[in-house]
Amino acid sequence: MLKLRNINKTFFPNSINERVALSDINLDLDDGDFVTVIGSNGAGKSTVLNTIAGKVSPDTGIVEIAGRNVTRMKDFKRAKYVGRVFQDPMAGTSPDLTIEQNMALAERRGLSRGLSFGITKAKRQRFAAALEVLELGLEKRLSAKVGLLSGGQRQALSLLMATFSEPKILLLDEHTAALDPERARLVTHLTEKVVAEKNLTTLMVTHNMSQALEVGNRLIMMHEGDIILDVSGEAKASMSVEDLLAQFSNIKDAAVSDRTLLQ
Amino acid sequence: MTVTLELGLIYAIMALGVYLTFRILNFPDLTVDQSFTTGAATAAILMVNYDLNPVLALVAAFIAGALAGIVTGLLHAKGGINPLLAGILTMLALYSINLRIMGNRANVPLLGHDTIYSWFNSNGITGWVLILVLAVIILAFKFLLDWFLGTDMGLGLQATGDNEEMVRSFGVSTDAMKIVGLAVSNGLVGLAGAFIAQKQGSADISMGIGLILVGLASVILGQAIFQNRYVTRFADTAAGRLIFGTRNREVLLATTAVIFGSIIYRAAVQGALAIGFHPNDMRLISAIIVVLALLIPKWRVRTRAKSKQTPETQPALQEATNAQA
Numbered sequence: 001m002l003k004l005r006n007i008n009k010t011f012f013p014n015s016i017n018e019r020v021a022l023s024d025i026n027l028d029l030d031d032g033d034f035v036t037v038i039g040s041n042g043a044g045k046s047t048v049l050n051t052i053a054g055k056v057s058p059d060t061g062i063v064e065i066a067g068r069n070v071t072r073m074k075d076f077k078r079a080k081y082v083g084r085v086f087q088d089p090m091a092g093t094s095p096d097l098t099i100e101q102n103m104a105l106a107e108r109r110g111l112s113r114g115l116s117f118g119i120t121k122a123k124r125q126r127f128a129a130a131l132e133v134l135e136l137g138l139e140k141r142l143s144a145k146v147g148l149l150s151g152g153q154r155q156a157l158s159l160l161m162a163t164f165s166e167p168k169i170l171l172l173d174e175h176t177a178a179l180d181p182e183r184a185r186l187v188t189h190l191t192e193k194v195v196a197e198k199n200l201t202t203l204m205v206t207h208n209m210s211q212a213l214e215v216g217n218r219l220i221m222m223h224e225g226d227i228i229l230d231v232s233g234e235a236k237a238s239m240s241v242e243d244l245l246a247q248f249s250n251i252k253d254a255a256v257s258d259r260t261l262l263q
Numbered sequence: 264m265t266v267t268l269e270l271g272l273i274y275a276i277m278a279l280g281v282y283l284t285f286r287i288l289n290f291p292d293l294t295v296d297q298s299f300t301t302g303a304a305t306a307a308i309l310m311v312n313y314d315l316n317p318v319l320a321l322v323a324a325f326i327a328g329a330l331a332g333i334v335t336g337l338l339h340a341k342g343g344i345n346p347l348l349a350g351i352l353t354m355l356a357l358y359s360i361n362l363r364i365m366g367n368r369a370n371v372p373l374l375g376h377d378t379i380y381s382w383f384n385s386n387g388i389t390g391w392v393l394i395l396v397l398a399v400i401i402l403a404f405k406f407l408l409d410w411f412l413g414t415d416m417g418l419g420l421q422a423t424g425d426n427e428e429m430v431r432s433f434g435v436s437t438d439a440m441k442i443v444g445l446a447v448s449n450g451l452v453g454l455a456g457a458f459i460a461q462k463q464g465s466a467d468i469s470m471g472i473g474l475i476l477v478g479l480a481s482v483i484l485g486q487a488i489f490q491n492r493y494v495t496r497f498a499d500t501a502a503g504r505l506i507f508g509t510r511n512r513e514v515l516l517a518t519t520a521v522i523f524g525s526i527i528y529r530a531a532v533q534g535a536l537a538i539g540f541h542p543n544d545m546r547l548i549s550a551i552i553v554v555l556a557l558l559i560p561k562w563r564v565r566t567r568a569k570s571k572q573t574p575e576t577q578p579a580l581q582e583a584t585n586a587q588a
Contacts, residue, residue, distance in 0.1 A: 095426065110434050
């Protein structure tokens with residue numbers, strides 16, 4: 001479903017701030033893979049996601065989605081294949097538009113946007129039915145401005161919008177990190193539910209090691225722009241947070257961030 | 264009274280255009296200052312030199328204005344030029360182009376040619392009847408804009424001004440949206456220019472200068488006065504829902520406010536003239552109106568916060584002010 005081949009990316013090359021973000025990354029995701037990505041700050045997790053989404057164009061290498069080479073495709077065109085949920089709950093929705101207008105936007109991912117009505121009765125019914133899954137009562141507030149929703153509600157809506165039109169790849173960039181523990185659990189639960197229901201190929205960055213182990217069928221660990229651990233299936237299921245930490249300390253000079261240790 | 268309403272209604276077309284860029288796209292577009300004249304000049308020349316039908320001349324003015332908007336849009340979206348600078352560049356270039364359109368003259372009189380106004384006059388449409396006719400025309404433009412902003416494309420345009428990152432992640436080309444928005448906006452402005460030219464009987468190279476201020480004043484004034492909690496509460500009632508709907512209510516409320524704003528602005532100008540200000544003072548007065556309309560809502564919030572001070576909230580407020588200091 002997703003293929004990354006020999007991806008290299010250096011930020012600010014030939015300057016004092018030169019930083020190798022990705023060095024020769026190779027990654028293959030099968031249809032329906034749910035991969036969690038962990039690693040210390042600056043390991044290149046977000047850069048991988050941005051490379052897949054088309055926000056960052058790699059210096060070398062090839063990005064292939066569903067057998068199509070999309071390396072040179074612009075981010076908004078690639079959005080046809082890629083759904084995203086951002087860390088910031090404000091980032092994934094349009095605050096001045098209503099819930100149903102946001103969903104109408106999301107529903108037309110990858111389709112042309114013409115001059116037919118954005119909101120119709122049929123669409124409202126579809127949106128209400130989809131929102132019911134969230135169990136947040138949003139289906140009764142279709143014409144409320146999204147700016148009025150709480151962070152957790154907005155993030156749940158973002159998730160729904162990102163998965164609404166069944167993208168080939170779903171990218172989740174620490175999408176529960178800005179939420180309180182209870183909301184984070186809710187959004188994580190919704191994520192698992194939606195991904196399973198639609199059998200989405202998913203890449204989820206997280207700082208929470210236990211979450212990284214609980215969720216998904218595969219785990220990769222990144223360090224300094226490299227994938228240093230890739231476990232799936234049984235091997236992943238039998239791993240503990242201690243094992244992961246041991247892996248971390250195995251790396252020479254590994255800079256384990258405070259944040260990682262706290263969890 | 265009728266003059267105020269008449270000018271207010273015609274300039275409301277331009278104000279709707281300014282609303283589209285300034286509020287919806289969040290793009291302070293200065294092209295307006297000259298695309299107004301571009302519309303007027305195009306219509307006047309087509310009517311004088313080619314005897315074009317006055318209504319078709321309005322259509323031509325829309326297209327000419329839209330082209331100017333597309334240039335600004337390309338400069339910004341494809342050239343990466345700052346929105347203000349892109350607008351200024353197009354505006355300055357248009358001054359020369361407008362003179363060219365008018366055959367290197369500063370003024371094109373429409374004397375002796377059919378205009379919408381001569382048609383109004385010969386059909387006895389004057390005074391209050393004219394106001395009514397103009398109101399219907401302006402409402403038609405408002406409904407068109409309301410409809411456009413409620414379509415799939417319109418929603419993409421609205422979201423572009425609101426959250427660019429998000430709307431790109433759903434496959435909307437924000438560049439295309441900005442160009443479309445600027446085109447429609449300046450098209451409306453050009454059409455308003457042609458309308459004014461037909462009303463005053465000539466197109467003039469300086470007729471658009473300072474108009475961005477008029478547009479901003481109408482938008483800001485209208486929204487400051489009209490979009491308050493009483494109106495929002497009314498929009499929630501059955502009658503309000505009938506008028507403003509629920510699908511795209513914010514836009515319908517705002518476009519209504521902009522039309523009112525345009526009329527209120529004209530009334531303010533007439534009032535200033537009536538109490539003895541010179542027409543030359545109008546720019547200053549317009550600027551002051553815009554500044555006041557921008558500042559008064561902020562003052563209101565502050566005084567409301569102060570009047571609500573209670574022993575419990577006071578420490579919090581104190582803390583907030585301390586933090587600010």
